Amino acid sequence: MKLLLHVCCGPCTLYPLTVLREEGMHPSGFFYNPNIHPFQEFERRLAALDSLCAAMDFRVESVREYGLREYLRQVVFHEEERCLRCYEMRLAATAAHAREIGAEAFTTTLLYSRYQKHEAIRAIGERIGRESGVPFYYRDFRTGWQQGIEQSKAMGLYRQPYCGCIYSEQERYDKKSRRQG
Numbered sequence: 001m002k003l004l005l006h007v008c009c010g011p012c013t014l015y016p017l018t019v020l021r022e023e024g025m026h027p028s029g030f031f032y033n034p035n036i037h038p039f040q041e042f043e044r045r046l047a048a049l050d051s052l053c054a055a056m057d058f059r060v061e062s063v064r065e066y067g068l069r070e071y072l073r074q075v076v077f078h079e080e081e082r083c084l085r086c087y088e089m090r091l092a093a094t095a096a097h098a099r100e101i102g103a104e105a106f107t108t109t110l111l112y113s114r115y116q117k118h119e120a121i122r123a124i125g126e127r128i129g130r131e132s133g134v135p136f137y138y139r140d141f142r143t144g145w146q147q148g149i150e151q152s153k154a155m156g157l158y159r160q161p162y163c164g165c166i167y168s169e170q171e172r173y174d175k176k177s178r179r180q181g
């Protein structure tokens, strides 16, 4: 199956890529994450992904433009549902790219993280799959959570301390914000 794997970052890519390859699939990657802020963090995560691609001979098409404005235009005044809008943006772009390259299905490394809203990602992915005509390949990659962590540490990959957006950065470091949340 020609599968397009949306990649959110290097460390979260390791386990899904490893297990898919072990099963005989050879996905190509697509990095589109306008939710990663600020700019230096975006560049750092891209560099980590580039290292992973070189080490694992993995081909990824990366949208390297910093997408702060694009992201904010989708979520401002809708902060409570920002994650759903964030998944929608990224998966819709992935499905569109999958169509362009003639992929038979698409999926995402977001399904690897224990910190994401897993069922929402699945529901949004499956709906976009129906609407776009390119099926969403659902898989619970969380089963390899620990394996992925160990692999990324062994490779010395940069492991980010927060999800991505400026809101999540505040929630990670601002104790007052965490109490209010």
Ligand code: SF4
Pocket: 035, 036, 082, 083, 084, 086, 087, 163, 164, 165, 167, 168
């Ligand atoms: S917390 Fe993560 S998933 Fe939610 S909006 Fe921010 S970057 Fe996107």
